Amino acid sequence: MANRSIEALTNLLTELPGFGPRQARRVTQYLLSKSPRYREExxxxxxxxxxxAKQCPKCFRYDDLSKEGFCRICSDSSRDISLLMVVEKDVDIEGVESSGAYRGLYFVLGGLMPMTERKTSRTIRKTELMSRIGKNAVAEIIFALSTTPEGDYTARELMREIREKMPALRTTLLGRGLSIGAEIEYADSETLRNALKNRG
Ligand SMILES: [Zn+2]
Incomplete structure (x- = not known):
């Protein structure tokens, strides 16, 4: 029988994305095998x-915030403020940034829309997105969500709603250079560059 702290840590670890009890136990064992210095660090x-790390109130990513209270991308005056790319999570931004193909701003949705009633506990920042695009100088919203059924569903639903409420705005999807089931997080720079060029 494992001791109380081992059990408590394992339980906490099962909340990590992609972690089940088996992975959590493996990490706990690994941490026990590491030096005390590693664990302390x-x-x-x-x-x-x-x-x-604070959450930027404009794009909702975690970053160091400037004096004005925005992240480094949102406070960069050389960025094209007419473009807003909607991504699912923070790491997707890192992927697009390292491709060097995009100079606009971002919005982190924080998840995807559930396709079934069973999963209603998962939410996205829809209200925040609507209020973000309703002001400032946004002219085009680029949806860069995973090409999974849930990602496609989320993009389609949001595009429909934006077209209804704000018909002057252009809404686009990344081009199909991305293979089916692809996650933005894992897409390489060349693929992202092409997908951006071929958006529509
Ligand atoms: Zn920001």
Whole structure:
């Protein structure tokens, strides 16, 4: 029988994305095998990110915020403010940024829309997105969601709603250079560049 802290840590780890009880136990065992210094550094950094990385109120990614209270991308005056790319999560931004093909701004949706009633606990920032695109100088909203059934469904639903409420705005989807089931997070730079060029 495992001791109480081992059990408690394993339970917490099962909440991580992609983690089940088996993966959680494996990580707990791994951490036990590491040096005390490693564990202390890891624990310290977890506390530190909570204190330092703040969520940008404009795009909702986690980053260091400027004096004005926005992340480094939102406060960069060289970015094209007429373009807004909607992504599912923070890491998708990193992928697109490293491709160097995009100079607009972002919006992190925080998830995808559930296709079934069973999954209603998962939510997205739809209200925040609508209010973000309703002001400022946004002219085009580019949907860069995973090409999974849920990703396609989410993009289609949001595009429909935007066209109804704000018909002057252009809504586009990344081109089909991305294969079916592709996640933006794992797409390579060349694919992203082509998908952006072929958006429509
Ligand atoms: Zn931001």
């Amino acid at each position: 890891l624990a310290g950094l977890i506390v530190e990110i909570a204190a330092n």
